[in-house]
Amino acid sequence: MDGNKHPTYKALSHYTIIWLLVCFDLPTDTKIQRRNAAIFRKNLLKDGFSMMQFSVYIQHCATHESMDVHIQIVRTMIPPEGLVSIIRITDKQFGDTITLCGRKSVPPPTTYTQLELF
Secondary structure (H helix, E strand, O other): OOOOOOOOOOOOOOOOOOEEEEEEOOOEEEHHHHHHHHHHHHHHOOOOEEEEEEEEEOOOOEHHHHHHHHHHHHHHHHHOOOOOEEEEEEEHHHHHOOOOOOOOOOOOOOOOOOOOOO
């Protein structure tokens, strides 16, 4: 530790922190398809994703290893039918997101916690 009593830590950067966006279009014509879509949404929430829009869920990943784990989990949850896309963007890019609301008075979306310490 070069005479230092404290270990060195790699600083988190807006360019290394990743946000995962899971976007999906799942069929809901039959009762089984609606059930599969609901299970998929619930499983995303169980894995720590937050709903950004009805078919867009987001997850903050502090490391690339964490990102890889969540991508693998989503792969295992995909229903038999439908389209699921995973988009990876940096924290800096996510911070530049522009959210527009309709003309009616609607409360702004909830803010997302970028880093939780536990």
